[in-house]
Amino acid sequence: MALATQHPGLRWLPYSLAGAAIFLAVWSLLPQAGIVPSALLPSPMAVGKTFFELTQEPFAGYTIQQHLLSSFIRFASGFGLAAAIGVPLGLLMGWYRWLDRAVAPIFETIRFIAPIAWLPFAVLWFGTGIGGPILIIFSGAFPACLINAYRGARLTQGFLIEAAETLGAKPRHIITEVVMPSALPSIVAGLRIGAGVGWQSLIGAELIVVSSGVGYLMVQGQGNLATEKVMAGMVAIGCVGVLIDVALRAAERHFRRFEQA
Amino acid sequence: MSSIRFERISRTFRVGGQLVPALADIDLHVDEREFVAIVGPSGCGKTTLLRMAAGLDHPTSGRVLVGGRPVTGPGPDRAVVFQQFALFPWKTIRDNIGFGLKCTGVSRAQREPIVERYLKVMGLDGHGDAYPHQLSGGMQQRVALARSYALEPEVLLMDEPFGALDAQTRIDMQEELIRLSRVHPRTVLFITHSVDEAVYLADRVVAMDRRPGRVREIMDIAQIRRSEKWGELPVEEVMDLESFNHLRTRIWRLLRRGDGEASGHGVVDNPPLRTQPAQKTKLRRAQ
Numbered sequence: 001m002a003l004a005t006q007h008p009g010l011r012w013l014p015y016s017l018a019g020a021a022i023f024l025a026v027w028s029l030l031p032q033a034g035i036v037p038s039a040l041l042p043s044p045m046a047v048g049k050t051f052f053e054l055t056q057e058p059f060a061g062y063t064i065q066q067h068l069l070s071s072f073i074r075f076a077s078g079f080g081l082a083a084a085i086g087v088p089l090g091l092l093m094g095w096y097r098w099l100d101r102a103v104a105p106i107f108e109t110i111r112f113i114a115p116i117a118w119l120p121f122a123v124l125w126f127g128t129g130i131g132g133p134i135l136i137i138f139s140g141a142f143p144a145c146l147i148n149a150y151r152g153a154r155l156t157q158g159f160l161i162e163a164a165e166t167l168g169a170k171p172r173h174i175i176t177e178v179v180m181p182s183a184l185p186s187i188v189a190g191l192r193i194g195a196g197v198g199w200q201s202l203i204g205a206e207l208i209v210v211s212s213g214v215g216y217l218m219v220q221g222q223g224n225l226a227t228e229k230v231m232a233g234m235v236a237i238g239c240v241g242v243l244i245d246v247a248l249r250a251a252e253r254h255f256r257r258f259e260q261a
Numbered sequence: 262m263s264s265i266r267f268e269r270i271s272r273t274f275r276v277g278g279q280l281v282p283a284l285a286d287i288d289l290h291v292d293e294r295e296f297v298a299i300v301g302p303s304g305c306g307k308t309t310l311l312r313m314a315a316g317l318d319h320p321t322s323g324r325v326l327v328g329g330r331p332v333t334g335p336g337p338d339r340a341v342v343f344q345q346f347a348l349f350p351w352k353t354i355r356d357n358i359g360f361g362l363k364c365t366g367v368s369r370a371q372r373e374p375i376v377e378r379y380l381k382v383m384g385l386d387g388h389g390d391a392y393p394h395q396l397s398g399g400m401q402q403r404v405a406l407a408r409s410y411a412l413e414p415e416v417l418l419m420d421e422p423f424g425a426l427d428a429q430t431r432i433d434m435q436e437e438l439i440r441l442s443r444v445h446p447r448t449v450l451f452i453t454h455s456v457d458e459a460v461y462l463a464d465r466v467v468a469m470d471r472r473p474g475r476v477r478e479i480m481d482i483a484q485i486r487r488s489e490k491w492g493e494l495p496v497e498e499v500m501d502l503e504s505f506n507h508l509r510t511r512i513w514r515l516l517r518r519g520d521g522e523a524s525g526h527g528v529v530d531n532p533p534l535r536t537q538p539a540q541k542t543k544l545r546r547a548q
């Protein structure tokens with residue numbers, strides 16, 4: 001009780017633990033009770049054991065850590081590119097109407113194309129090189145990066161821009177010192193969404209175009225009918241996704257600290 | 262040269278397809294190093310007038326001259342102090358005060374002593390590294406003043422700068438302003454709701470009418486303030502003087518008489534929403 005009042009977040013910990021326990025229990029029971037054949041749904045224990053083995057012995061050429069690392073490098077490159085282009089472009093579109101008018105129609109159309117739809121071109125243009133997956137992650141992460149930077153810029157308080165102008169600020173000062181910091185919480189929220197979509201799209205891409213990475217591991221596992229390997233890959237994807245999200249959520253909290261209640 | 266001249270200014274707003282005259286036929290000047298206060302009912306166009314001198318709004322007809330030159334846009338030669346302070350929440354107090362200097366190309370090394378000086382002048386020592394939301398309203402307004410003063414502008418435009426402060430802080434700030442203007446007299450256009458504040462601070466007080474906004478009367482009190490040395494007395498003593506009370510009563514009467522027909526409209530002064538339409542146009546300027 002004392003612990004719970006000191007750390008309000010801990011108050012809900014028992015519920016989270018209970019939820020996870022029930023989920024695992026149902027998952028174990030389904031194959032054990034013979035409701036689902038264990039070849040189709042491996043038990044959590046089997047998945048855990050396989051996961052551990054995958055960290056020790058190479059499968060599909062590498063250990064699971066190496067697969068994760070190569071996935072993560074692809075992710076970081078594609079996502080970094082999406083952020084590096086999407087955020088500045090979104091901010092500038094928020095400020096310059098002509099740019100908004102020039103880019104918006106094309107962007108609004110392209111963003112409805114699912115990232116995976118770029119796959120044929122990813123293969124055609126890049127073969128099995130790193131360019132293909134990067135293209136797909138990029139197309140997944142880019143829209144959220146751009147849209148949120150744009151919205152953040154458009155919501156900049158008019159009186160702050162006016163104050164800056166009366167203090168002698170030129171457009172470049174206003175964009176970098178007023179619009180950008182004011183849009184920062186929105187920008188980081190966009191990065192978080194973009195990272196999530198990007199990470200999901202990456203695995204989709206890896207199922208097809210590459211010869212390393214968690215997606216590739218899963219395809220190889222499927223080929224060997226090793227369902228517990230496929231599921232170990234899924235667990236790894238989920239865990240890394242959560243870690244990416246937690247990191248960006250911390251950044252989001254950091255940048256919201258100036259917002260007054 | 263830092264006088265302000267409004268020459269036959271009119272300003273009409275288009276609100277939902279209808280033309281609303283906000284200011285009509287304003288002729289007004291603020292001489293170099295003169296302190297002019299404008300009082301008048303909400304919605305009489307005080308803010309609009311000040312925004313025109315700042316270059317943030319433009320007259321429908323007539324022209325505004327500052328230092329003899331027509332105003333085309335905002336600039337660091339005319340500092341504006343806003344009622345809602347308009348500090349940058351993500352910048353420290355030090356960076357807020359130094360922002361104008363940075364934008365006008367003053368190097369970091371040269372900015373530092375200036376910022377330190379104004380931190381001291383405004384009684385903000387020890388708060389340089391704080392963020393605006395960590396300070397009280399009075400201190401935030403002092404930061405806004407320091408930010409304007411740091412550019413050493415010849416013209417100060419202040420729109421109800423003390424309106425959001427409590428009575429005690431407000432009086433402190435009024436005395437502060439008097440003290441600062443003794444050290445370095447500037448051309449000041451000062452808008453206020455408070456007749457007392459106007460009479461205490463200004464060389465001349467302009468009383469305005471509304472619908473449309475016009476100048477009703479201008480009262481010159483520079484003579485009295487100088488001969489009775491108001492600038493050297495504390496607020497409460499000035500407010501006790503017969504001359505002060507006579508003046509404020511006169512202005513009150515003027516405003517009451519002028520407001521007979523227009524009263525009861527419940528116009529909110531400086532409604533926060535008015536930054537909304539301005540914001541849209543502001544962000545869409547470089548077409």
Ligand SMILES: Nc1ncnc2c1ncn2[C@@H]1O[C@H](COP(=O)(O)OP(=O)(O)O)[C@@H](O)[C@H]1O
Nearest residue numbers: 274276283302303304305306307308309530531
């Ligand atoms: N941007 C605007 N759009 C439409 N009407 C406006 C705008 N700004 C001011 N007005 C109108 O002009 C009149 C004068 O406003 P304002 O200058 O803010 O008065 P004051 O500062 O004296 O209260 C008011 O009737 C107000 O509603």
Ligand SMILES: [Mg+2]
Nearest residue numbers: 307308530531
């Ligand atoms: Mg006003």
